[in-house]
Amino acid sequence: MNMKRNVSSIASLISDPSRAAILLHLLDGRCHPAGNLAAAAGITPQTASFHLAKMAEIGTVTVEKHGRHRYYRIAQASDAEMIxxxxxxxxxxxxxxxxxxxxxxxxxxxxxxxxxxxxEAAVRITESLLRAGHLQKDGLQLHVTVSGETFFADFGLDLPQLRKKRRAFSRCCLDWTEREHHLAGALGQGLTERMFAMDWFHREEQSRAVRITQEGKQGITERFGIQLD
Amino acid sequence: MNMKRNVSSIASLISDPSRAAILLHLLDGRCHPAGNLAAAAGITPQTASFHLAKMAEIGTVTVEKHGRHRYYRIAQASDAEMIxxxxxxxxxxxxxxxxxxxxxxxxxxxxxxxxxxxxEAAVRITESLLRAGHLQKDGLQLHVTVSGETFFADFGLDLPQLRKKRRAFSRCCLDWTEREHHLAGALGQGLTERMFAMDWFHREEQSRAVRITQEGKQGITERFGIQLD
DNA sequence: TTCACATTTCGATGATAATGGAAACGTCTA
DNA sequence: TAGACGTTTCCATTATCATCGAAATGTGAA
Known part of the structure; x- marks a missing residue:
């Protein structure tokens, strides 16, 4: 069996506390400049740069140069979900x-x-979509039903476009705080993006936390029939 | 956040190839003597002993002395599932x-x-139990329905006894080959034990693989209404 | 041009930890 | 009682790797 190698190499990515801190910080999906990540991990910029270079080489993170900054982000959604x-x-x-x-x-x-x-918000929204019959669970897949097609289109999502993306379209992602599944994949990403575009949520600075706005609470109640907070 | 520490210490358990090999070998749930594990990992007995002592100290594995052998096994089902x-x-x-x-x-x-x-066998059996309405999915829990109570009792399981165990009663476990869920927890363990007792399965030596007997194929078809192989 | 700043590269250091040889320990068998 | 065997302990070796100081690179601002 040579999957041993895979398993241990994946694990060694996170086994170092500094790398773990960096990855945890990158888990918010945003791009972060190297210095930011160094500060977050409590290490010098050189050390952070060393780790980032290593992770970029493996393909775990990708770089984008903007001016004198280099912005890093996690390359693949699947890696983020593993963490x-x-x-x-x-x-x-x-x-x-x-x-x-x-x-x-x-x-x-x-x-x-x-x-x-x-x-909690994501889990409850996903539950609501299942209850309403817009999504249907099939193993780890979440199929969009006929009524779902209409619902998401109404919501402003371009499903054919999302399906074209070179990644899983609609799937479960284990929520570590709720210990339930929430919607992930291209559809989860698209839905989230749309809700942000409608100003339902605001990002907190330097954190993965998300704040729900007044419009958000109202919109979620109207669209998904659930009361948050 | 100090969960960083947890995450990286968990990962470091598996980040070493030798430990990964040992744990992978222990994943069959059986007890293995130290020498056996050393051979499986391709390391000397001393080195294996060193790693096993370390893992025993953390509580990942437990030892049982029998004669001049020391038998190791994974201490907690949850650790096995994480791997x-x-x-x-x-x-x-x-x-x-x-x-x-x-x-x-x-x-x-x-x-x-x-x-x-x-x-595949476990996933299909679990699917069948869900379809028949004996189990009901609720997040990561698998509730036993009223009809399920009868079904499992008929099957020879002592549900009240299983519920008493100090562990999750009935839950999903992600199947890495099928990428679907199968039944785990005390119920999954009990069901498996019962099927082995009925001689439906035989263990292969030195492997996690399980062979389905003729009685097994027949019994599975009769009880679960599915055809394996 | 010059300086400030973000980041990387280089190089040296130090710590950690996996590894196996040698020997000890305990248990089984003859 | 002696010897074989499974396992552990002790110990020295070795390799790996995270870390940071110093210097280099490249970009933006003045």
């Missing part, structure tokens, strides 16, 4: 300070999982 | 030799995932 899965085994972080606990509450409530929404 | 999950990201192993490919086919078909059945 999320690992988090679900690490278990809910033991609360150390009130500040952390507060941050934790926010993360549980709504956060980005790379390119799509996660947390 | 299974990691495997699903490592992806199907690239086929190197015909021998491996053959072994791989067997693993895909039916294997042990620590203490319960996995592979």
């Amino acid at each position: 999320e899965q690992l988090l679900s085994f690490a278990g809910p972080a033991p609360v150390v300070s009130l500040r952390q606990s507060d941050q934790m509450k926010k993360l549980r409530h709504a956060r980005m999982c790379y390119d799509h929404l996660a947390g | 299974e999950q990691l495997l699903s990201f490592a992806g199907p192993a690239p086929v190197v030799s015909l021998r491996q490919s053959d072994q791989m086919k067997k693993l895909r078909h039916a294997r042990m995932c620590y203490d319960h059945l996995a592979g």
Whole structure:
């Protein structure tokens, strides 16, 4: 069996605390300049650069040069989801300070999982879509039903376009705080993007946490028939 | 956030190829003597002993002394399932030799995932239980319905006894070859045990693979209404 | 041009940890 | 009681790798 090699090489990516910190920080799906990541991991810029170069070589992250900054992001959604899965085994972080606990509450409530929404909000929305019969669970796939086609089109999503993307169209992603599934894949990404475009959510600075706006709460209730908060 | 620490310490368990090989070998749920594990990992007994001692200290594996042998096994089902999950990201192993490919086919078909059945057989059986309405999916939980209570009792399982165990009763476990869920938890373990007791399956030596007997094929068709092979 | 700033490259250092040889320990068998 | 065997402990070796200081590169601003 040579999958041993794969498993251990994947694991060694995260086994180093500095790399883990960097990846955890990148899990918000945004691009981050190298210095930012160094600060987040509590290491010098050189060390961060070393790790980032290594990860870029393997293909875990990609770089984009803008001016004198280099912006890094996680290359593949599937890698981000793997890290999320690992988090679900690490278990809910033991609360150390009130500040952390507060941050934790926010993360549980709504956060980005790379390119799509996660947390309680995402799980409840996904549940609602299943209940309404717009989505249908089939193993780890989430099929869009006929009524779903209409629903998402009404919502402003271009499904044919999303299907064309070279990635899974609609699938489950394990939510480590809720221990339930939420919608991921191109559809999850598209839905999230649309909701942000409608100003339903705002990103917090330097965090994966997402705040739901007043319009958001109203819109979610209207469209999905659920009450958040 | 101090879950960083957790994540990386979990990952470092598997990041070493030797430990990964040992754990992969232990994933069959059986007890293995130290020498056996050393051979499986391709390292000397001393080195294996070193790693096993380390993992025992953390609580990942437990020891049992029998005569001059020391038998090791994975301590918690949840740890075994985490490794299974990691495997699903490592992806199907690239086929190197015909021998491996053959072994791989067997693993895909039916294997042990620590203490319960996995592979195509397990996924199909789980599907059948859901379709028949004996189980009901609720997030990652698999609830036993009223008809399910009867079904499992008929099958010879003592559900109240299984519920008493200090572990999850009935839950989903991600199958890395099928990329679907199969039944795990105390119920999954109990069901598997019962099927082995009825001689439906035989273990292969030195492998996680499981062979379905003639009685097994017949019984599975009768009880679950599915045809395997 | 010159300076400031973000980032990388180079090089040296230090720590960590996997590894196997030698030997000890305990248990089984003859 | 002696010897074989499975396993562990002790120990020295070795390789790997994260880390950071110093210097180089490249970009933007003045």
